Amino acid sequence: MKRILIDMDDVLADASGRFVEYCVNRLGRSVTKDLLKGPNWAAAVDIHADTVKSWVHEPGFFRGMTVMPDAQEVVKKLMEQYEVFIVSAAIEFPNSLKEKVEWLAEYFPFIDWRYIVLCGHKWMIDGDYLIDDHEKNLSTFRGTPILFDAPHNQTLEGYQRVQTWRDVERLLLPELLPNP
Amino acid sequence: MKRILIDMDDVLADASGRFVEYCVNRLGRSVTKDLLKGPNWAAAVDIHADTVKSWVHEPGFFRGMTVMPDAQEVVKKLMEQYEVFIVSAAIEFPNSLKEKVEWLAEYFPFIDWRYIVLCGHKWMIDGDYLIDDHEKNLSTFRGTPILFDAPHNQTLEGYQRVQTWRDVERLLLPELLPNP
Structure with a gap:
C-alpha cells in the first residue's frame, strides 16, 4: 500500500x-x-x-480554522487505497499542538492518532506522495511532491500543482472517476 | 551524516x-x-x-520527569557526528505535547525544534539507528534498532540492549573512548 x-x-x-x-x-x-x-x-x-x-501564538488560532472544501470526503477515500499520514510542522507553535490534534479529531475523526505527526523538518519521513504548500518541504521529499495551491506559493514552479481536493482526487484516485 | x-x-x-x-x-x-x-x-x-x-493524562505528569543520567552530555556529543531527531509517540496524550516540547527546551536546549517529532507510529521515519524501549517501535524500524533497558522490557530479546547513556556512547561514539 x-x-x-x-x-x-x-x-x-x-x-x-x-x-x-x-x-x-x-x-x-x-x-x-x-x-x-x-x-x-x-x-x-x-x-x-x-x-x-x-x-x-494565540490560543484558538489553529483550533478555529475552517476545513478545506471536499478535504474530508477525499481523504476518507484516499484512506481506502493508501496509508495516509497527516504531517504538520507544528512544533514551532507549542500552543497549536493540542489544538491540531483536537481539530483533526473533530473534522477527521476517521484518522487514528497513530497516523498524526507533528514535526519540524519532514525530510526524514518516508512516503510515496507529499501534499504540501511549502517548497521547503516538497524540495527535500524523496517521493513524489504535490504542491497544494495557496496564496503564498503562486510563483512556485517545477511541481505538480493541485488547486483543490477534487484535483487531488482526480490525480490519486483516477479509477473512481466516471468514464468519459 | x-x-x-x-x-x-x-x-x-x-x-x-x-x-x-x-x-x-x-x-x-x-x-x-x-x-x-x-x-x-x-x-x-x-x-x-x-x-x-x-x-x-494529568497536566504536569510529563513536564515533571527527571532527565536520565548522562543523557544530556551524550546526546550533545552524538549531535556532533550524527543527525539526531527526538521521536516520541505522544499524540495519544494531547496534554503531553506542549509539555514535551517545553521539557526538551529546558533539558536539551541545544536541540532545535525542527528535530522534534511527536507521532504515533514510527515506522515511516527513516533513520540509521532508533534508540527506544518499546518492541513495537523497534521491530518495525528499518535501520538498526537499539533497545534501551527499562523495567517493562526485561524479557525482550533479539535486540542490542543498552543499560545507560554511557552504553550508548560506547556503542555509537567508540572513537571518543580513551585507548585501553
Missing part, C-alpha cells in the same frame, strides 16, 4: 482564510484571499509581522 | 521513575523501580490501571 503524507495548514485547514478572518475582525481591514498572494502578504496588506506572529 | 532517532519516555526522560514517584507520593506506597519490572507493573504493585491512566 502506497503512503501519502498530507500537510495541515493551507492544505487540510484554511490557514489563509483564518488570516483573512483575523484581518477583517481584529483590525477592521478589508482583505481578501487574493491580497494574500505573494511571499510577504503581511507587508502587502500593511500589517506588522509582529501582529501576525502574535495571532499564530 | 547518519541519522539517530531517540525516544523520550524511559530513554531521555525517567518515565518509570515518575510512576514510582506518583505511587509513593500519591498513594503512599512503598514502590521501587524493581517492582515495575514486567509487562503489567500496575497489577504487580496492585494499582488499578485507571489510576495510572489518570496520571498520564
Whole structure:
C-alpha cells in the first residue's frame, strides 16, 4: 500500500482564510484571499509581522480554522487505497499542538492518532506522495511532491500543482472517476 | 551524516521513575523501580490501571520527569557526528505535547525544534539507528534498532540492549573512548 503524507495548514485547514478572518475582525481591514498572494502578504496588506506572529501564538488560532472544501470526503477515500499520514510542522507553535490534534479529531475523526505527526523538518519521513504548500518541504521529499495551491506559493514552479481536493482526487484516485 | 532517532519516555526522560514517584507520593506506597519490572507493573504493585491512566493524562505528569543520567552530555556529543531527531509517540496524550516540547527546551536546549517529532507510529521515519524501549517501535524500524533497558522490557530479546547513556556512547561514539 502506497503512503501519502498530507500537510495541515493551507492544505487540510484554511490557514489563509483564518488570516483573512483575523484581518477583517481584529483590525477592521478589508482583505481578501487574493491580497494574500505573494511571499510577504503581511507587508502587502500593511500589517506588522509582529501582529501576525502574535495571532499564530494565540490560543484558538489553529483550533478555529475552517476545513478545506471536499478535504474530508477525499481523504476518507484516499484512506481506502493508501496509508495516509497527516504531517504538520507544528512544533514551532507549542500552543497549536493540542489544538491540531483536537481539530483533526473533530473534522477527521476517521484518522487514528497513530497516523498524526507533528514535526519540524519532514525530510526524514518516508512516503510515496507529499501534499504540501511549502517548497521547503516538497524540495527535500524523496517521493513524489504535490504542491497544494495557496496564496503564498503562486510563483512556485517545477511541481505538480493541485488547486483543490477534487484535483487531488482526480490525480490519486483516477479509477473512481466516471468514464468519459 | 547518519541519522539517530531517540525516544523520550524511559530513554531521555525517567518515565518509570515518575510512576514510582506518583505511587509513593500519591498513594503512599512503598514502590521501587524493581517492582515495575514486567509487562503489567500496575497489577504487580496492585494499582488499578485507571489510576495510572489518570496520571498520564494529568497536566504536569510529563513536564515533571527527571532527565536520565548522562543523557544530556551524550546526546550533545552524538549531535556532533550524527543527525539526531527526538521521536516520541505522544499524540495519544494531547496534554503531553506542549509539555514535551517545553521539557526538551529546558533539558536539551541545544536541540532545535525542527528535530522534534511527536507521532504515533514510527515506522515511516527513516533513520540509521532508533534508540527506544518499546518492541513495537523497534521491530518495525528499518535501520538498526537499539533497545534501551527499562523495567517493562526485561524479557525482550533479539535486540542490542543498552543499560545507560554511557552504553550508548560506547556503542555509537567508540572513537571518543580513551585507548585501553
